Structures are given as C-alpha cells and as structure tokens.
Amino acid sequence: xxxxxxxxxxxxxxxxxxxxxxxxxxxxxxxxxxxxxxxxxxxxxxxxxxxxxxxxxxxxxxxxxxxxxxxxxxxxxxxxxxxxxxxxxxxxxxxxxxxxxxxxxxxxxxxxxxxxxxxxxxxxxxxxxxxxxxxxxxxxxxxxxxxxxxxxxxxxxxxxxxxxxxxxxxxxxxxxxxxxxxxxxxxxxxxxxxxxxxxxxxxxxxxxxxxxxxxxxxxxxxxxxxxxxxxxxxxxxxxxxxxxxxxxxxxxxxxxxxxxxxxxxxxxxxxxxxxxxxxxxxxxxxxxxxxxxxxxxxxxxxxxxxxxxxxxxxxxxxxxxxxxxxxxxxxxxxxxxxxxxxxxxxxxxxxxxxxxxxxxxxxxxxxxxxxxxxxxxxxxxxxxxxxxxxxxxxxxxxxxxxxxxxxxxxxxxxxxxxxxxxxxxxxxxxxxxxxxxxxxxxxxxxxxxxxxxxxxxxxxxxxxxxxxxxxxxxxxxxxxx
Amino acid sequence: xxxxxxxxxxxxxxxxxxxxxxxxxxxxxxxxxxxxxxxxxxxxxxxxxxxxxxxxxxxxxxxxxxxxxxxxxxxxxxxxxxxxxxxxxxxxxxxxxxxxxxxxxxxxxxxxxxxxxxxxxxxxxxxxxxxxxxxxxxxxxxxxxxxxxxxxxxxxxxxxxxxxxxxxxxxxxxxxxxxxxxxxxxxxxxxxxxxxxxxxxxxxxxxxxxxxxxxxxxxxxxxxxxxxxxxxxxxxxxxxxxxxxxxxxxxxxxxxxxxxxxxxxxxxxxxxxxxxxxxxxxxxxxxxxxxxxxxxxxxxxxxxxxxxxxxxxxxxxxxxxxxxxxxxxxxxxxxxxxxxx
Amino acid sequence: xxxxxxxxxxxxxxxxxxxxxxxxxxxxxxxxxxxxxxxxxxxxxxxxxxxxxxxxxxxxxxxxxxxxxxxxxxxxxxxxxxxxxxxxxxxxxxxxxxxxxxxxxxxxxxxxxxxxxxxxxxxxxxxxxxxxxxxxxxxxxxxxxxxxxxxxxxxxxxxxxxxxxxxxxxxxxxxxx
Numbered sequence: 001x002x003x004x005x006x007x008x009x010x011x012x013x014x015x016x017x018x019x020x021x022x023x024x025x026x027x028x029x030x031x032x033x034x035x036x037x038x039x040x041x042x043x044x045x046x047x048x049x050x051x052x053x054x055x056x057x058x059x060x061x062x063x064x065x066x067x068x069x070x071x072x073x074x075x076x077x078x079x080x081x082x083x084x085x086x087x088x089x090x091x092x093x094x095x096x097x098x099x100x101x102x103x104x105x106x107x108x109x110x111x112x113x114x115x116x117x118x119x120x121x122x123x124x125x126x127x128x129x130x131x132x133x134x135x136x137x138x139x140x141x142x143x144x145x146x147x148x149x150x151x152x153x154x155x156x157x158x159x160x161x162x163x164x165x166x167x168x169x170x171x172x173x174x175x176x177x178x179x180x181x182x183x184x185x186x187x188x189x190x191x192x193x194x195x196x197x198x199x200x201x202x203x204x205x206x207x208x209x210x211x212x213x214x215x216x217x218x219x220x221x222x223x224x225x226x227x228x229x230x231x232x233x234x235x236x237x238x239x240x241x242x243x244x245x246x247x248x249x250x251x252x253x254x255x256x257x258x259x260x261x262x263x264x265x266x267x268x269x270x271x272x273x274x275x276x277x278x279x280x281x282x283x284x285x286x287x288x289x290x291x292x293x294x295x296x297x298x299x300x301x302x303x304x305x306x307x308x309x310x311x312x313x314x315x316x317x318x319x320x321x322x323x324x325x326x327x328x329x330x331x332x333x334x335x336x337x338x339x340x341x342x343x344x345x346x347x348x349x350x351x352x353x354x355x356x357x358x359x360x361x362x363x364x365x366x367x368x369x370x371x372x373x374x375x376x377x378x379x380x381x382x383x384x385x386x387x388x389x390x391x392x393x394x395x396x397x398x399x400x401x402x403x404x405x406x407x408x409x410x411x412x413x414x415x416x417x418x419x420x421x422x423x424x425x426x427x428x429x430x431x432x433x434x435x436x437x438x439x440x441x442x443x444x445x446x447x448x449x450x451x452x453x454x455x456x457x458x459x460x461x462x463x464x465x466x467x468x469x470x471x472x473x474x475x476x477x478x479x480x481x
Numbered sequence: 482x483x484x485x486x487x488x489x490x491x492x493x494x495x496x497x498x499x500x501x502x503x504x505x506x507x508x509x510x511x512x513x514x515x516x517x518x519x520x521x522x523x524x525x526x527x528x529x530x531x532x533x534x535x536x537x538x539x540x541x542x543x544x545x546x547x548x549x550x551x552x553x554x555x556x557x558x559x560x561x562x563x564x565x566x567x568x569x570x571x572x573x574x575x576x577x578x579x580x581x582x583x584x585x586x587x588x589x590x591x592x593x594x595x596x597x598x599x600x601x602x603x604x605x606x607x608x609x610x611x612x613x614x615x616x617x618x619x620x621x622x623x624x625x626x627x628x629x630x631x632x633x634x635x636x637x638x639x640x641x642x643x644x645x646x647x648x649x650x651x652x653x654x655x656x657x658x659x660x661x662x663x664x665x666x667x668x669x670x671x672x673x674x675x676x677x678x679x680x681x682x683x684x685x686x687x688x689x690x691x692x693x694x695x696x697x698x699x700x701x702x703x704x705x706x707x708x709x710x711x712x713x714x715x716x717x718x719x720x721x722x723x724x725x726x727x728x729x730x731x732x733x734x735x736x737x738x739x740x741x742x743x744x745x746x747x748x749x750x751x752x753x754x755x756x757x758x759x760x761x762x763x764x765x766x767x768x769x770x771x772x773x774x775x776x777x778x779x780x781x782x783x784x785x786x787x788x789x790x791x792x793x794x795x796x797x798x799x800x801x802x803x804x805x806x807x808x809x810x811x812x813x814x815x816x817x818x819x820x821x822x
Numbered sequence: 823x824x825x826x827x828x829x830x831x832x833x834x835x836x837x838x839x840x841x842x843x844x845x846x847x848x849x850x851x852x853x854x855x856x857x858x859x860x861x862x863x864x865x866x867x868x869x870x871x872x873x874x875x876x877x878x879x880x881x882x883x884x885x886x887x888x889x890x891x892x893x894x895x896x897x898x899x900x901x902x903x904x905x906x907x908x909x910x911x912x913x914x915x916x917x918x919x920x921x922x923x924x925x926x927x928x929x930x931x932x933x934x935x936x937x938x939x940x941x942x943x944x945x946x947x948x949x950x951x952x953x954x955x956x957x958x959x960x961x962x963x964x965x966x967x968x969x970x971x972x973x974x975x976x977x978x979x980x981x982x983x984x985x986x987x988x989x990x991x992x993x994x995x996x997x998x999x
Binding site: 554557599600601604605607608611612614615618619621622630633634637638640641644661 | 857873880892896961
C-alpha cells in the first residue's frame with residue numbers, strides 16, 4: 001500500500017474552495033456584490049480534473065481514504081451535481097437575499113463531506129464525513145430564515161438526522177466491540193475469518209448501521225423527514241440534497257455492506273429487500289396523491305431510493321455497477337428538474353403547486369421542454385438516462401434471482417409515470433386558472449441556462465450512448481469488491 | 482494504620498481547616514484593606530484591631546433565620562450552595578503546596594504535600610471549577626426571583642466566556658512544563674537563570690500570567706467582574722434570596738475559590754514553593770507568601786477598579802482576551818518547538 | 823471485586839439518570855440528570871484507567887456544554903411541560919402511540935439483553951480483550967495517536983466544527999439593516 005496524499009486531492013480542492021468562499025466573504029464590504037460562485041466552480045472543476053487523473057491508480061491516503069475507482073466514480077458524480085447546483089444558485093441567492101459567502105461555503109463543505117464519505121474506508125471517518133455533509137445540509141435547508149416553512153423543515157430534518165446519527169454511531173460502536181477495529185478491511189477480514197449464523201451482536205451492528213444509512217437515503221420507513229425538508233428548502237438546495245446526499249450515502253452504504261459486512265449478507269439482504277419493496281411502493285403510491293411539485297418530487301426521490309436498494313440487494317457485480325450508473329443518471333436528472341423549479345420561483349410566490357405550472361408551455365416553451373425531458377427521464381422513458389438506469393438495475397435483480405423485486409420495480413415505475421406525466425400535461429395542455437395570476441416569464445441567467453443545457457445533454461448521452469459509462473462503472477466496482 | 486496514611490489524613494485535615502479559616506481571614510483582610518484604601522478604620526471594636534470580627538460574623542450568620550421563597554424549587558435551592566462550596570473545597574485537593582517531605586524523618590519515604598497526587602491535576606482543577614458554576618446558576622434559577630435569575634444567567638455566560646482564555650493560558654504553561662501534574666510543573670521551575678532570576682514560568686509567560694489572573698478574577702466573580710451580584714442592578718444577584726448559613730456557604734465558596742486560583746497561579750507561574758533563603762523543607766512558607774501576595778492583589782483590584790459594563794465584559798472576553806490567549810499559545814508552541822522544551 | 827461493584831454503581835447511575843432525563847417534565851431537572859449521567863460515564867472511564875478521558879468528559883460535557891444547555895433553558899424561560907397539550911390530542915392516538923412506544927422500548931431491552939448475553943461468547947472468538955492495545959492511560963499516548971493514526975480524522979473533525987460554527991452563525995445572526 002503506497003502512502004501518499006494523492007487520494008485526498010479532490011477532497012482538498014473542494015475544501016479549499018469552501019475556505020476561499022469564506023475568506024472572500026470576509027473581505028466583502030457590506031452591499032458589495034462579489035462573484036463567489038466562480039470560486040466554487042473552479043474548485044469543483046479542479047476536483048473533477050484530479051478525479052480523472054487519479055483514475056485507476058488506487059492510491060490510499062492516511063490509510064483511511066481510498067482513491068479507488070469506486071470512490072472516484074462517485075466523486076465524479078458528486079462533482080457534476082455540485083457544478084450544476086452552484087450554477088443554479090446565484091438566481092436564488094439574489095432573489096431571496098441569502099448570505100452568499102455562507103451559502104457557497106456550506107454547499108462546498110457539504111460536497112467535501114460527500115466526497116469523503118464516498119472515499120472513506122474507516123467507519124469513524126465515514127461518520128465524520130456524514131456529519132460534515134449533514135450539518136451543512138441542515139443549515140442550507142433552513143437558510144431562508146424568514147420563512148416558517150424553511151425553519152420547520154430544517155428543524156425536523158435536524159432532529160431526525162441527529163437521531164439517525166445516533167443509530168449509526170451505535171452501530172459503529174457495536175462493530176468495534178465485535179472486531180476491535182473500525183477499519184472496513186480489517187472488519188471484513190475478521191468477519192470473513194469466522195462463520196456467523198445469527199449472533200445478536202453482529203445482527204445489531206449491521207441493523208443499526210442499516211437504519212442510519214436508510215435515514216440518509218430516505219428509505220421507507222425512515223423517510224418521514226424527506227417531504228417536509230424537500231418542500232421547505234429552496235429548490236436548488238432540495239435538488240442538491242435529493243441527489244448529493246443520496247449519492248454519498250449510497251456509496252458508503254455499498255462500501256460498508258459489500259466489503260465489510262459482505263460475509264453477513266444472510267443477515268442484511270432480507271432487511272434491505274423489505275426496505276426496497278416498502279420504499280418503492282410507498283414512494284410511488286403517496287407520490288400519486290401529491291399536489292405540490294416539490295413534495296411530488298420528494299416522494300419520487302424516495303421511490304428512486306427503493307430502486308437503488310434493489311441494486312444493492314442483488315449483491316452482484318452488475319448490481320453494484322448499476323447503483324453507480326443510476327446515481328449518475330438520477331443525480332443529473334433530478335438536479336436539472338429542481339433547477340427548472342428554482343428558475344420558476346418568484347419573489348412573491350414559490351410557484352411549486354401543480355396548478356402553478358399550468359400553461360408554462362405558452363410562457364417559457366424552452367423551460368417546459370427541458371422539464372419534460374427531466375421528468376420523462378425520472379419516469380424511465382427511453383431514450384433517456386433514467387431508462388438505462390432502471391433497466392440496468394432490474395437486470396441485476398433478475399440475474400440474482402430476485403424476480404419479485406424486479407416485478408414490483410417495473411410496476412411502480414409504470415405507476416410513477418402517471419404523476420410525472422401529470423406535470424407534463426399541466427404544462428402543455430392546461431390553461432391557468434382564471435382567478436390566479438399567470439406565471440410570469442422568469443429570466444434565465446446565462447450560467448443557469450448553460451447548466452440546464454449540460455444536464456440535458458448528459459441525460460440524452462446516458463440514454464443513447466450509455467456503454468462507455470456502464471463500462472466505467474463496471475470497471476470501478478470490479479477492482480475493489 | 483501505616484504512618485503514610487496517617488500523614489495523609491493529617492494533610493487532608495490541615496488543608497480543610499486552612500481553607501475554612503482562609504475564608505474568615507480573607508473577610509477580615511478584605512474589610513481592613515478596603516478601609517485602608519478608603520482612609521477608614523474598618524472593623525476595630527470586636528477584639529484587638531477588630532480581629533474577632535469574622536467570628537462575630539459567623540455567629541450572627543448561624544443564628545439568622547433560614548428563609549426560602551415559597552415558589553422556590555426546594556431541592557435545588559438547598560443543593561445549589563452545597564455544590565458551590567463542595568466544588569470550592571474539592572478543587573484544592575490536587576494542589577500541592579510544598580516539596581515532598583518525610584515529616585522530620587517520621588516516614589520511610591517522602592510524600593508530596595497535597596491531598597491527592599493526580600497525574601492530570603491541572604485538568605482536574607479545571608473540571609472541578611467548571612462544576613462550581615452550577616451552584617451559582619442553579620441558585621439563580623431555583624430562587625424563582627428575577628434578580629437571582631439574571632445573576633445566574635450572567636454568571637454562566639461570564640464563566641464560559643472566560644474559561645476559554647483561562648484554559649488557553651494554562652495550556653501555554655503545560656507546553657513549557659511538558660506535564661499535566663502540578664508537582665512536576667512546580668519542580669520544572671526550580672533553579673535560576675544567570676544565578677539571579679528564578680526560573681519561574683511567569684518570566685517566560687508574562688502574557689499568559691496576566692491572562693490567567695484576569696480570567697481568574699472573572700471566574701471567581703470578583704470585582705471588577707462581579708456582575709452576577711452587581712448590587713446596583715441585581716440587589717445581590719444569584720444569592721439574593723439566600724440567608725443564614727446557606728448564604729454563608731456561597732460566601733465561603735467565593736473566598737475559597739480565590740485562594741484556589743491564587744494557589745494554582747502560584748504553582749503554575751510563580752514557582753510554587755521554590756524561593757531563595759529557605760531550605761526546601763520550609764518551602765511551604767514561600768508558597769504561603771506568594772499566595773498571600775496574590776490574594777492581596779485580588780482585594781486591591783476590587784477596591785480600586787470600578788465595575789465594567791456587562792457588554793464590555795463580554796466583548797473584552799471574546800474579542801481581546803481570547804485572541805491574545807490563542808496567539809500566546811501559538812507563540813509558545815512555536816517557541817517550544819524551536820528552542821526545545 | 824470493588825471494581826465490579828463500582829462499575830455497576832456508576833453504570834447504574836449513568837443508565838438510571840439517562841432514563842430519568844426523558845421522564846422529567848421540568849427541563850432544568852432533565853439537564854441536571856444528564857449531568858449526573860455524564861458523571862457516571864466519567865467514573866466508568868476512570869475505572870477503565872483512562873483518567874484523561876474522564877476529566878475531559880467532565881470539562882467538555884458537564885462543564886461547558888451542559889452549562890450552555892442550562893443557560894438556554896433559563897434564557898428562554900422554558901416552563902414545565904404540562905399535560906394539557908397531550909390531552910388535547912385524540913385519546914386513541916395518544917394511547918396507541920404511547921403503547922406502541924412502550925412495546926418498542928420493551929423489545930429494545932429484550933434485544934439488548936440478548937445481544938449482551940451473546941457478547942460474552944463473542945469475546946472469545948476474536949479475543950479483543952487479550953489483544954487490545956495497552957490501556958490509553960497517558961495524555962502523551964493519546965496525543966501521539968491523535969496526530970499519527972488519527973491525524974486525518976482529527977482534521978476532518980476540525981472541518982466539522984467549522985461547518986457547525988458557520989451554520990450556527992447563519993441561522994442565528996441578526997441582520998444588520
């Protein structure tokens with residue numbers, strides 16, 4: 001094992017950008033407008049370049065941060081999500097009078113935490129990374145301080161999040177008690193060296209860790225916080241936490257359960273199976289009943305967590321690669337959808353009710369078209385990214401013999417198409433209600449426009465020419481597990 | 482019982498009674514010094530030069546009626562002064578006040594002159610004094626009186642603010658002495674530079690010493706930082722509702738805390754029991770002299786400086802004292818690395 | 823043997839106090855019981871030959887954090903949590919939720935007992951007790967470990983604290999208008 005600092009370079013780039021944002025804010029005179037967003041973009045691009053350069057080398061830093069391809073793939077996904085988020089942010093900050101320096105600093109710290117979570121190979125470090133990203137996101141959720149809904153959302157998220165952290169920590173403690181180590185490799189070796197049946201201690205350790213992760217990825221029945229938090233946060237932040245947090249948490253989820261607790265799969269596979277089924281069904285069914293677009297997308301993201309869990313339950317190479325690919329496809333699509341919502345928001349009106357979107361086609365045909373692309377991708381229509389992702393996941397499930405999961409997954413996808421199409425119908429075919437002021441045509445800043453364009457291109461690219469990315473994903477999981 | 486055990490019990494009892502008496506002595510000294518500074522006589526009727534005044538005070542307090550507000554939280558109201566005074570006594574337990582001794586050859590091997598030798602003594606003192614704040618806060622809350630409550634609130638904010646600077650000043654000394662044991666720290670200060678200047682840490686850490694003393698005054702709620710009991714605004718602050726011996730306990734705790742802070746400052750900065758002229762076995766006399774000087778300084782400050790305003794206290798603590806303390810710690814750390822410990 | 827008695831006393835103190843924390847209607851009493859629980863934990867650390875950790879536990883948790891808790895409770899003047907609010911909610915919901923909670927609590931106790939009972943045999947599997955590194959007694963050892971093996975985690979913790987500080991300022995700052 002080569003000792004080097006290389007593996008933490010992407011992480012360091014993002015952290016440096018976050019610190020730079022704070023320093024820049026310190027030098028800002030009151031009332032002065034300072035371009036802090038470019039700092040973040042530079043940091044993220046640097047992190048992206050570092051990720052590409054590190055690919056395939058497998059450096060390990062400090063014995064706890066792995067620069068393996070699995071971690072780097074997720075880092076790449078996170079960098080893309082981060083770039084899109086930051087590109088969408090200036091409009092929101094301007095409109096809501098948010099503290100720019102702190103906003104970008106927290107966003108970048110959250111990304112740093114996510115990257116670390118994807119790369120960490122020690123339970124202790126994973127926990128620290130989880131806390132870094134969670135704390136940032138709690139605050140970002142409530143960053144509109146004059147909004148009661150935002151404060152409530154932030155508070156709920158914080159309380160339940162703290163609760164889930166306690167579960168997670170207790171799981172770590174039991175793992176340590178069991179093996180005397182928190183390092184995943186060591187834990188894995190020790191567990192593999194002994195045959196376990198259904199010992200209580202390991203069941204508990206695995207169970208508590210699973211609960212902690214399930215909270216973060218908003219799997220049913222630990223999803224309670226998600227709809228409120230998603231609705232209360234500014235749409236940009238919602239998009240960010242629906243994708244980034246999920247990607248990071250799933251990366252760590254896969255790494256911990258596949259590498260360290262792989263030998264105990266008899267314990268956790270049935271649990272995750274149940275979680276996956278409950279998550280897919282509840283996310284879809286409750287989603288159908290929503291009238292608020294943000295809540296609807298919140299339930300949709302819960303359902304997507306279910307599909308990702310299917311990939312984990314499959315527990316084969318295809319399943320792991322599918323989870324990675326799905327994280328990218330889902331991440332880009334969802335950030336794009338929330339980006340459109342963020343642009344539609346106006347100062348006096350959040351414009352997040354379903355009926356607010358009526359007639360969007362007449363006002364901003366471009367935004368309506370992009371939104372349609374993202375929604376169809378979420379629903380899994382070919383030839384878009386979401387379709388390939390789902391197809392890949394269900395293939396993995398069938399290969400491992402989980403026909404039931406695959407069938408439930410396909411059925412819920414079909415149902416979910418209903419509510420995605422409802423939004424589309426609303427945008428194209430419905431006239432605004434007579435009593436309601438029509439949607440004002442929003443201004444699309446150049447940066448946000450570029451980001452939307454990029455997201456759309458990625459969605460189409462992944463949908464039409466997925467082979468390259470699938471190869472990368474397959475390759476990245478092949479080397480470590 | 483082994484002679485060592487007996488010796489230790491003797492030390493324990495000695496420290497306990499000295500602390501008890503120190504409160505009485507300090508009350509007298511405080512009044513006399515105040516009178517001196519204000520060109521008055523001070524107490525002079527009870528006994529020669531008013532020396533029996535503390536005794537009279539104690540008797541008076543004992544015979545006063547114990548009052549308790551009707552709406553007070555009875556349990557906590559009773560508990561609060563006990564916490565205060567216990568913390569005050571307990572903190573001194575780990576403070577060494579003299580070189581190890583065999584008590585004129587009565588013991589086989591020398592024992593240190595302190596109640597308990599703990600290898601993390603400095604931190605223990607820190608922990609116990611940080612418990613003392615609960616006495617004040619709880620008395621403020623349980624009295625169910627607005628003056629008391631405000632006094633308790635102020636005190637908790639003040640003590641937390643100054644505890645940081647206090648801790649950082651301590652940290653710098655720990656770096657120099659490379660130990661957490663007070664005995665070892667004191668022994669690190671034995672000897673002289675150039676045969677003249679004693680090797681006291683105060684000469685290496687003048688800034689740290691000043692910070693420590695200022696924070697120490699704030700920690701013990703003494704003037705000019707005595708906001709928790711600012712009489713013009715808060716009647717008597719957190720102990721407004723207390724009377725008789727319960728009040729006396731707070732009073733005692735305040736003076737004992739002063740003694741403890743002075744003793745710790747002596748051990749950390751002023752070379753403890755090391756000093757010229759006296760043999761090591763009589764080092765405790767030097768210790769007493771130094772502690773006495775610091776206590777006089779305390780009293781002197783109280784009657785010289787007017788009370789700050791509360792916002793001044795807070796901004797001074799956070800914006801002046803803490804940055805200086807942090808800088809001092811950094812410079813010390815760099816110095817220790819550069820010059821070697 | 824005295825060690826064992828102490829262990830059960832201190833452990834009992836920590837557990838009982840923690841349970842009482844959530845049983846109090848008066849937030850001040852909850853805070854005080856939490857301090858008692860920390861004191862129990864600190865005593866357990868002393869039994870584990872880790873005086874440094876014990877003292878730090880007192881200084882940081884009991885001495886600083888809980889004072890802040892108390893400060894906030896007093897500042898906001900949080901009163902007794904009275905039962906009216908509970909009684910306003912429908913009786914059915916109230917009762918059912920309470921009973922489900924009680925059941926879950928019972929379940930947790932049973933499972934924990936089971937887990938701990940099986941832990942004894944597991945200790946033999948890995949023998950962590952015999953192979954465990956020598957007890958971390960001295961501050962020097964802890965310092966060394968912090969800045970070598972755990973250097974990275976240490977740095978991440980500093981970032982975590984920075985984030986918490988920024989977050990607190992963002993949420994609590996009063997805008998200067």
